Amino acid sequence: MPDPDLIHFSPAVPVELRDRVLSAPHFVRWRDGLVARFDVRRIDVHDVVMFGTRVGFIFAVADASSDGRPVPGAAMLRGDSVSVLLVLQCPDEAPRTVLTREARIPIARPDLLALPAGMLDGGEFVSTALRELSEEVGADLKVTQADLVLLDTVWLSPGGTDEAIALYYAEIPVSAEVVHALDGRHTGLASEHENIHLHVLPLADLPAIGRTDAKTLLSYHLYMARGDRKDKAPA
Secondary structure, three states, X not given: OOOOOOEEEOOOOOHHHHHHHHHOHXXXXXXXXXXXXXXXXXXXXXXXXXXXXXXXXXXXXXXXEEOOEEOOXXXXXXXXXXXXXXXXXXXXXXXXXXXXXXXXXXXXXXXXXXXXXXXXXXXXXXXXXXXXXXXXXXXXXXXXXXXXXXXXXXXXXXXXXXXXXXXEEEEEEOOHHHHHHHOOOEEXXXXXXXXXXXXXXXXXXXXXXXXXXXXXXHHHHHHHOOOOOOOOOOO
């Protein structure tokens, strides 16, 4: 059990939320890893952002050292995420993929094209991937747990946040009618202020979509590097 005097809250964190922060899975994981691997003198929780009733972003600073030397201690804790590269296989056609277009306030962009993705929210990687595909792409595109193949799990920005993302792909046989129905579809959960539009494009065109995020390009290149993929265009 960590020293109860180790963690301190700023006045910005309401008293009624403090126990929930201390028990949030992403905070517990971070705290336990920190205490196990560093000399930690103090952790200050500066603020918390709630996602509805769930503890979301936690802004903390650790007074810690490694090998006797102080290390930068600021962290934005948000937990892990998952993304899926869909490889749509139409008969006698080159494979296609599906991107979402939505607003991203942290980068001040109203129209970022990227792979379908989402936060774990306390769930498992595979179940979250299937949930996000249903919410962001649509339940009519049938993707099962058996279809999901893990490419890798990576930290996105370890100098500032704890978030790791599991990168999956799924090769899905579809008809031309399904592709047509997906392209331009408007999706997203209104309760989470999601306003998503889908774009279907040839998989080979993905690197040329313009500036996107790390998970999208990394998933593409990891997928293309696989020797056993089935996405090759017909001869």
